[in-house]
Amino acid sequence: MRDNRQFCPVCTSLLVHREIGGIERPLCSDTSCGFVFWDNPIPVVAGIVEHEGKLVFARNALWPEGMYGLVTGFLEPRETPEFGVVREVAEELGLRARVTEFVGAYGFARKNQLLLAYHLVAEGTITLDAELADYFHVDKAEAEYWPGGTGLAVRDWLLSQGYDPQPRELPDAVKAWMKAPIDQD
Secondary structure, three states, X not given: OOOOOOEOOXXXXXXXXXXXXXXXXXXXXXXXXXXXXXXXXXXXXXXEEEEOOEEEEEEEOOOOOOOOEOEEEXXXXXXXXXXXXXXXXXXXXXXXXXXXXXXXXXXXXHHOEEEEEEEEEEEOOOOOOOOEEEEEEEOHHHOEEOOOOHHHHHHHHHHHOOOOOEEOOOOHHHHHHHHOOHHHO
């Protein structure tokens, strides 16, 4: 992940770049401080939401037309992943949900995230918050997955349920957007 830090967040000294453990990392130029920017992945929860017997895929308001995914969100301090994914479903879709199982952990290198994916069963009427622009329901037997990130969680969960999901060809606008610099997200 690109990092533009110039100053140490601990003591405000200038950061320098040195190799540590075979990787070039920013670290504090003041050796008495000892700060190293490790660039650890950010934990993000993702929900495979089942509502009225179908899966729900949503489009973030910042995403191009044709790009849909799972409900995702950052964990809050001292929050368990299970609580966080239920909270995100409530905030973004307006649904009451319960976690049925942990699907898996998936790396999302583009944003330096560790995705913790869960299957949830949800009830209520979908009410999108401002973060989402659209959603759709799809039968599990007809659900497709996208070749990365949360799409792999969808694939793995559907396979575990006895379905044979097929990869979804992404629209050209989505492919271009995904190749764009990360600060455009």
